[in-house]
Amino acid sequence: MKTNAETEWGIHWFRRDLRVPGNEGLKINWKRNRGRTLGIFCFDSTFLSRSDFSHNRFGFFIKTLKALKSDLVEQGGDLLVIDCQPSQAFPQLLNFFKNHLTSPSLITWNRDYEPYAIQRDIQIERILADFNIEVLNCRDHLLFEPTEVLKSEKPGDFYQVYSPYARKWFDKLNGSVGEARLKSQTNVRDYYLKKNRRQDLFKMTWKTFTKKSSFPFKDSLEDFELKNQKKVTIPLPEAGFFKAFEMLEGFKAKLLNYKDQRNYPSIQATSRFSIYLKNGSLTVPQIISALGLEKIDWKEKSGPAHFVKELAWREFYYSILYHCPRVETKSFLEHYENIAWENNEDFFQHWINGTTGFPIVDAGMRELAQTGWMHNRVRMIVASFLTKDLLIDWRWGENYFMKALLDGDLAPNNGGWQWAASTGCDPQPYFRIFNPWLQSIKFDPDGIYIKKYIKELKNIPAKDLHDPDGDRSKFGYPSPIVHHSVQRDKALRLYKR
Numbered sequence: 387m388k389t390n391a392e393t394e395w396g397i398h399w400f401r402r403d404l405r406v407p408g409n410e411g412l413k414i415n416w417k418r419n420r421g422r423t424l425g426i427f428c429f430d431s432t433f434l435s436r437s438d439f440s441h442n443r444f445g446f447f448i449k450t451l452k453a454l455k456s457d458l459v460e461q462g463g464d465l466l467v468i469d470c471q472p473s474q475a476f477p478q479l480l481n482f483f484k485n486h487l488t489s490p491s492l493i494t495w496n497r498d499y500e501p502y503a504i505q506r507d508i509q510i511e512r513i514l515a516d517f518n519i520e521v522l523n524c525r526d527h528l529l530f531e532p533t534e535v536l537k538s539e540k541p542g543d544f545y546q547v548y549s550p551y552a553r554k555w556f557d558k559l560n561g562s563v564g565e566a567r568l569k570s571q572t573n574v575r576d577y578y579l580k581k582n583r584r585q586d587l588f589k590m591t592w593k594t595f596t597k598k599s600s601f602p603f604k605d606s607l608e609d610f611e612l613k614n615q616k617k618v619t620i621p622l623p624e625a626g627f628f629k630a631f632e633m634l635e636g637f638k639a640k641l642l643n644y645k646d647q648r649n650y651p652s653i654q655a656t657s658r659f660s661i662y663l664k665n666g667s668l669t670v671p672q673i674i675s676a677l678g679l680e681k682i683d684w685k686e687k688s689g690p691a692h693f694v695k696e697l698a699w700r701e702f703y704y705s706i707l708y709h710c711p712r713v714e715t716k717s718f719l720e721h722y723e724n725i726a727w728e729n730n731e732d733f734f735q736h737w738i739n740g741t742t743g744f745p746i747v748d749a750g751m752r753e754l755a756q757t758g759w760m761h762n763r764v765r766m767i768v769a770s771f772l773t774k775d776l777l778i779d780w781r782w783g784e785n786y787f788m789k790a791l792l793d794g795d796l797a798p799n800n801g802g803w804q805w806a807a808s809t810g811c812d813p814q815p816y817f818r819i820f821n822p823w824l825q826s827i828k829f830d831p832d833g834i835y836i837k838k839y840i841k842e843l844k845n846i847p848a849k850d851l852h853d854p855d856g857d858r859s860k861f862g863y864p865s866p867i868v869h870h871s872v873q874r875d876k877a878l879r880l881y882k883r
């Protein structure tokens with residue numbers, strides 16, 4: 387095959403950017419190659435064998451890949467999903483192309499900020515350099531990358547406290563760079579409305595190659611789906627860009643009340659975007675642009691401003707993980723690395739099963755097991771309870787959350803756990819220990835949330851739900867496994883030591 391502008395083609399390697407519209411790397415590839423861009427996804431065995439691997443989250447991931455593939459195919463494009471890690475997949479593919487005199491001229495991907503992914507990408511760039519193929523990697527997943535929101539010009543001078551980080555982040559949002567990034571997402575709504583869709587937006591499919599007997603791979607998406615399907619234990623939500631954007635449209639009406647209602651788990655006041663953000667079916671710039679929040683000021687106290695501040699928390703935790711990758715396994719505050727956690731396995735099992743005898747904690751853990759999601763306020767309560775009432779290492783909880791949450795995402799999960807355990811950057815101070823009884827009376831006074839997930843308590847008067855000495859055993863519900871005030875004192879001693 388000749389290589390000239392008419393026949394040049396490219397590969398876009400999808401990872402955490404599982405959508406077509408507003409996909410920065412894909413866009414560049416598509417433009418340069420005039421629609422002759424093929425998508426690829428590699429199932430990386432390193433991820434599939436992690437201790438926090440989850441069939442439920444993987445099931446949702448597969449659904450997201452399917453949605454992406456069908457969107458690409460509808461517009462003349464294609465996605466090849468291969469069962470091979472990228473460091474082996476790329477050399478095999480590129481040797482095949484070389485042998486058929488049709489190497490791609492450009493390979494694109496969007497940057498990922500997790501420590502493992504950074505190392506993997508460095509390795510792949512080295513491999514691709516041997517094939518003399520141009521590689522471009524782009525910002526896409528975040529509005530501002532960890533290297534862009536710094537305390538000073540000095541590389542690596544990162545913020546360790548959220549407020550100054552967010553102030554800088556908001557300044558950038560309101561500046562020319564933020565404006566340009568949001569502007570590049572304005573036509574995403576047209577895409578959602580399926581305006582200007584063309585069956586020949588993409589001009590190439592993998593069939594060009596897969597029909598050749600020497601092609602090294604087959605598409606493994608269906609195999610993975612079939613194998614995993616049987617192990618999924620919860621109903622999985624709809625996946626992909628179109629569902630995410632539909633939710634974005636629906637969330638507009640909730641924005642004004644977001645600040646006042648977001649802490650009440652019985653009210654559906656939050657966006658539920660986290661599972662779509664995780665896989666890049668949606669991004670922070672798309673959310674801000676679609677909701678018209680580009681001119682929000684840091685000092686505003688409104689619902690919309692508060693919502694954007696939460697999005698900034700997400701990027702803050704990405705920045706921490708990027709600049710301080712040791713937090714993946716160690717406390718950010720090194721002096722808390724050697725806390726003598728009691729790590730009682732029996733208590734841990736009660737926590738997982740939602741049988742601690744603390745209704746707000748158990749409701750949260752049951753919500754998580756039944757749906758793969760948990761309200762943020764309740765995440766804070768159960769995390770505080772595990773670390774400061776049960777005196778169990780935050781890493782145990784973090785690992786279980788990664789398995790159970792559909793939105794399980796290293797940076798915000800690690801950040802959330804280390805915040806609750808007071809070991810992280812800008813954490814809850816160790817002496818401010820949530821009282822689960824007061825939390826439940828404050829945030830679920832009528833017990834609506836608790837009763838939804840703890841069916842055996844559905845006929846109990848609300849006041850008895852929040853009383854540490856209330857007798858709930860007659861309803862078949864366990865007595866508290868610990869006394870909060872006793873455990874609180876123990877926790878204070880542990881941290882002080």
Ligand SMILES: Cc1cc2nc3c(=O)[nH]c(=O)nc-3n(C[C@H](O)[C@H](O)[C@H](O)COP(=O)(O)OP(=O)(O)OC[C@H]3O[C@@H](n4cnc5c(N)ncnc54)[C@H](O)[C@@H]3O)c2cc1C
Nearest residue numbers: 656657658659660696697700762765794795798799802803
């Ligand atoms: C112990 C613990 C573990 C957590 N684990 C995860 C996780 O694995 N994945 C995850 O995405 N979030 C995690 N969070 C953060 C937060 O609970 C979820 O992002 C939020 O509940 C998702 O619901 P939502 O999309 O309706 O949020 P909304 O309230 O609608 O907020 C919008 C978006 O802002 C971001 N956001 C909101 N709150 C936070 C926060 N506290 N920290 C970081 N980002 C935030 C999320 O991306 C969220 O989707 C964790 C929090 C705690 C305390």
